[in-house]
Amino acid sequence: xxxxxxYLEVAVAAPLPQTLTYAALRDxxxxxxGQRVLVPLSGRLLTGYVLALSEEKPEFRLKPIADLLDDxxxxxxxxxxxxxxVARYYHYPIxxxxxxxxxxxxxxxxxxxxxxxxxxxxxxxxxxxxxxxxTPWLANLTANKKLSAATVRKLWRxxxxxxxxxxxxxxxxxxEQIISGASIGQKTESCVLLAQEAASPETLASxxxxxxxxxxxxxxMRTPAAQGIPRRELTALYRGAxxxxxxxxxxxxxxxxxxxxxxxxxxxxxxxFPRPAQLTVDQENALAQLNPAIRQKKYSAFLLxxxxxxxxxxxxxxxxxxxxxxxxxxxxxxxxxxxxTQLEAHFLSRFGETVALLHSGLARGERFDQWQRVVxxxxxxxxxxxxxxxxxxxxxxxIIVDEEHDGAYKQEDSLRYQGRDLALLRGSxxxxxxxLGSATPSxxxxxxxxxxxxxxxxxxxxxxxxxxPQVELVDLQAVNTVSGRPPLFSPxxxxxxxxxxxxxxxxxxxxxRRGFAGCMLCSDCGQAVQCPHCRITLTLHKGRGxxxxxxxxxxxxxRTVCTNCRSLNLAPIGFGTERIEEELTGMFPKARIARxxxxxxxxxxDFLRILRAVHEREVDILVGTQxxxxxxxxxxxxxxxxxxxxxxxxxxxxxxxxxxFQLLAQVTGRAGRGEQPxxxxxxxHQPTHYSIAAARDxxxxxxxxxxxxxxxxxxxxxxxxxxxxxxxGEQEEGVQSRASLLxxxxxxxxxxxRRTAIxxxxxxxxxxxxxxxxxxxxxxxxxLEELHGLCLELEQEQSRLxxxxxxxxxxxPENML
DNA sequence: AGCACGCCGACT
DNA sequence: GTCGGCGTGCTC
Numbered sequence: 001x002x003x004x005x006x007y008l009e010v011a012v013a014a015p016l017p018q019t020l021t022y023a024a025l026r027d028x029x030x031x032x033x034g035q036r037v038l039v040p041l042s043g044r045l046l047t048g049y050v051l052a053l054s055e056e057k058p059e060f061r062l063k064p065i066a067d068l069l070d071d072x073x074x075x076x077x078x079x080x081x082x083x084x085x086v087a088r089y090y091h092y093p094i095x096x097x098x099x100x101x102x103x104x105x106x107x108x109x110x111x112x113x114x115x116x117x118x119x120x121x122x123x124x125x126x127x128x129x130x131x132x133x134x135t136p137w138l139a140n141l142t143a144n145k146k147l148s149a150a151t152v153r154k155l156w157r158x159x160x161x162x163x164x165x166x167x168x169x170x171x172x173x174x175x176e177q178i179i180s181g182a183s184i185g186q187k188t189e190s191c192v193l194l195a196q197e198a199a200s201p202e203t204l205a206s207x208x209x210x211x212x213x214x215x216x217x218x219x220x221m222r223t224p225a226a227q228g229i230p231r232r233e234l235t236a237l238y239r240g241a242x243x244x245x246x247x248x249x250x251x252x253x254x255x256x257x258x259x260x261x262x263x264x265x266x267x268x269x270x271x272x273f274p275r276p277a278q279l280t281v282d283q284e285n286a287l288a289q290l291n292p293a294i295r296q297k298k299y300s301a302f303l304l305x306x307x308x309x310x311x312x313x314x315x316x317x318x319x320x321x322x323x324x325x326x327x328x329x330x331x332x333x334x335x336x337x338x339x340x341t342q343l344e345a346h347f348l349s350r351f352g353e354t355v356a357l358l359h360s361g362l363a364r365g366e367r368f369d370q371w372q373r374v375v376x377x378x379x380x381x382x383x384x385x386x387x388x389x390x391x392x393x394x395x396x397x398x399i400i401v402d403e404e405h406d407g408a409y410k411q412e413d414s415l416r417y418q419g420r421d422l423a424l425l426r427g428s429x430x431x432x433x434x435x436l437g438s439a440t441p442s443x444x445x446x447x448x449x450x451x452x453x454x455x456x457x458x459x460x461x462x463x464x465x466x467x468x469p470q471v472e473l474v475d476l477q478a479v480n481t482v483s484g485r486p487p488l489f490s491p492x493x494x495x496x497x498x499x500x501x502x503x504x505x506x507x508x509x510x511x512x513r514r515g516f517a518g519c520m521l522c523s524d525c526g527q528a529v530q531c532p533h534c535r536i537t538l539t540l541h542k543g544r545g546x547x548x549x550x551x552x553x554x555x556x557x558x559r560t561v562c563t564n565c566r567s568l569n570l571a572p573i574g575f576g577t578e579r580i581e582e583e584l585t586g587m588f589p590k591a592r593i594a595r596x597x598x599x600x601x602x603x604x605x606d607f608l609r610i611l612r613a614v615h616e617r618e619v620d621i622l623v624g625t626q627x628x629x630x631x632x633x634x635x636x637x638x639x640x641x642x643x644x645x646x647x648x649x650x651x652x653x654x655x656x657x658x659x660x661f662q663l664l665a666q667v668t669g670r671a672g673r674g675e676q677p678x679x680x681x682x683x684x685h686q687p688t689h690y691s692i693a694a695a696r697d698x699x700x701x702x703x704x705x706x707x708x709x710x711x712x713x714x715x716x717x718x719x720x721x722x723x724x725x726x727x728x729g730e731q732e733e734g735v736q737s738r739a740s741l742l743x744x745x746x747x748x749x750x751x752x753x754r755r756t757a758i759x760x761x762x763x764x765x766x767x768x769x770x771x772x773x774x775x776x777x778x779x780x781x782x783x784l785e786e787l788h789g790l791c792l793e794l795e796q797e798q799s800r801l802x803x804x805x806x807x808x809x810x811x812x813p814e815n816m817l
Numbered sequence: 818a819g820c821a822c823g824c825c826g827a828c829t
Numbered sequence: 830g831t832c833g834g835c836g837t838g839c840t841c
Contacts, residue, residue: 819840
């Protein structure tokens with residue numbers, strides 16, 4: 001056996017642009033790629049991730065690794081090139097990429113814990129009561145005798161540090177170096193094991209009644225596999241089993257052991273979906289192309305364009321079967337909110353135990369457990385939101401991105417990645433088949449399908465040949481009202497709702513804006529009440545009695561005064577889902593009306609509860625935001641009303657047309673998925689707009705052609721690429737001048753980047769967000785190499801200029817807001 | 818990020 | 830003259 005290579009390439013969990021090299025552990029223990037280690041970095045200890053081992057000695061002096069944090073890798077070595085690519089492409093420190101990819105609670109670092117000594121306690125309480133009163137952390141310390149590492153970290157940075165060091169020298173307190181931060185471990189549960197040999201008659205005779213009862217129960221519960229009976233299950237049957245258990249253990253009849261358990265993330269049992277007896281011809285055709293590609297074990301990409309209700313899920317399931325049969329694993333990405341819905345239940349029904357779930361709704365511990373099941377190879381199918389693209393599967397042979405057009409695949413803070421794009425990357429690096437599915441593909445994916453980069457698969461018909469719903473456009477300009485302003489509900493929509501109610505069928509009413517009113521307008525000075533942190537108008541939420549900022553969550557009492565002139569005359573303007581709900585209640589007092597949006601679904605349970613109520617036909621009219629469009633099947637919905645289709649068209653955003661089409665097509669697809677045909681009423685001010693007209697006709701190709709023409713004319717993606725540089729800071733002037741400096745620097749470099757243009761600097765569309773001022777610079781051009789090169793030079797310039805202003809880089813931005 | 822090193826004002 | 834404030838720059 002050869003000695004392990006002495007040098008390790010480590011990505012440290014700190015914002016360093018490069019990896020660092022360390023010498024192997026002094027004690028001879030070996031660290032493998034994918035393992036976490038504790039490494040010294042400028043006088044402290046931090047978590048690092050081993051990326052590679054090497055024989056080559058670098059020319060600088062090396063420090064050795066301080067400790068191993070894991071016995072086994074936390075991610076497979078195969079992910080290393082993926083992490084490297086992500087870090088480079090998205091201009092993000094590789095250690096932070098990996099830290100973010102791993103489940104939370106796995107990052108250790110050195111810290112300090114403060115304890116107060118007896119002498120210190122006397123001193124402060126006798127001599128310095130005033131000081132304790134005035135200093136919250138000292139009060140905390142004297143009360144609890146110690147301070148956590150997290151608290152000390154904050155103090156250490158401030159000027160308290162010197163004070164603490166002085167007091168420590170005087171013996172009033174002690175400072176202890178500790179390793180802290182890793183808060184997650186394996187959860188165990190105690191299990192009862194029955195003794196191998198039968199107990200002697202004397203022993204049995206000596207048992208108390210409670211002990212005999214316990215033993216009898218255990219005999220009954222004994223499983224053939226003999227892996228122990230969870231104590232929890234026993235005490236559920238017999239509350240008083242605790243004491244007898246201890247006695248039985250003392251007598252040698254049983255033993256008690258701790259077994260690792262996985263916390264169950266599935267909450268409640270999802271519905272069971274049986275395998276369909278037969279596939280449609282279109283499904284057969286799709287699989288006839290997919291299965292051979294999967295068996296090739298080489299990279300290939302498919303776009304499955306299937307109208308809503310056409311049976312994409314069954315194609316996913318059978319492709320997954322093919323992949324599992326090859327001994328490879330399957331990764332399924334879904335938009336966050338669509339989790340716990342149809343798709344998940346289908347995979348659980350078909351594959352059961354081998355499915356792991358990764359999404360943000362899991363508690364930290366649950367997420368850790370799911371991760372462990374994947375690393376260990378126990379789970380071979382992962383279903384998760386965008387971050388599941390980092391799932392530690394060793395050899396995914398199929399990567400599915402459901403609803404690939406969905407904006408939720410783009411992460412809009414910290415590491416700003418596109419989950420769908422990374423699915424394609426991971427597939428190409430690992431020789432996997434990538435399957436993108438959508439009823440309304442993104443422009444870019446459809447273009448790749450047409451150009452042959454992906455193979456296009458289509459499911460043009462709904463299963464059982466159910467017709468697509470009939471869509472009626474209502475021109476709001478043409479609706480007469482007393483006030484001259486268009487009403488919320490046109491006569492056509494009202495009439496249709498009434499008719500649907502009287503038939504005992506369900507309706508969906510859709511508006512992509514929550515809250516009650518758009519904003520509160522001051523009748524005296526004409527200004528809208530704004531968020532003090534974000535410079536956008538606050539939205540009235542009547543039920544909560546609050547004005548709420550939809551960007552930072554700031555909330556204030558709705559009985560407020562005008563921030564400009566302090567007038568009390570505030571009037572609600574505009575409308576949201578809450579207002580729609582109220583109006584509907586007025587119009588149809590007997591109807592059962594429910595609302596599905598961010599306000600009514602604080603968590604997954606609320607969300608599922610409302611969905612179930614709709615499913616059980618306990619709801620006649622469901623009002624909602626785009627949340628209602630995501631992956632749900634409502635068989636009894638026969639009417640969909642879209643209150644205001646133009647809501648997304650006025651945004652300062654090149655994707656407005658695409659979003660509007662997708663949204664309308666998706667909402668429209670909710671109607672008539674059961675046996676009754678569906679009807680859709682779309683209210684709009686722009687009935688001739690191409691996005692709206694094409695959605696009415698279910699005509700994706702027509703929308704695609706028109707939108708591509710517009711993008712080409714304006715030089716927007718996919719005809720160019722973008723990198724957005726967003727600067728933010730506390731001082732408005734500082735941010736603005738930094739933006740100007742960087743833009744000027746960039747422009748001076750343009751002779752070397754001839755195909756690239758710089759737009760800006762300009763205030764970001766949200767010029768103030770969470771109390772910070774924001775400016776942006778947009779790099780635009782067809783040459784990706786140039787864009788990245790220029791971006792790197794600007795980042796260097798930015799780091800020279802200092803940290804008072806923060807720069808974040810958004811590669812392939814989708815949402816300029 | 819956060820620690821070390823280094824360079825200027827108010828104190829023994 | 831020192832202590833201690835904060836501004837660059839580096840971290841294997």
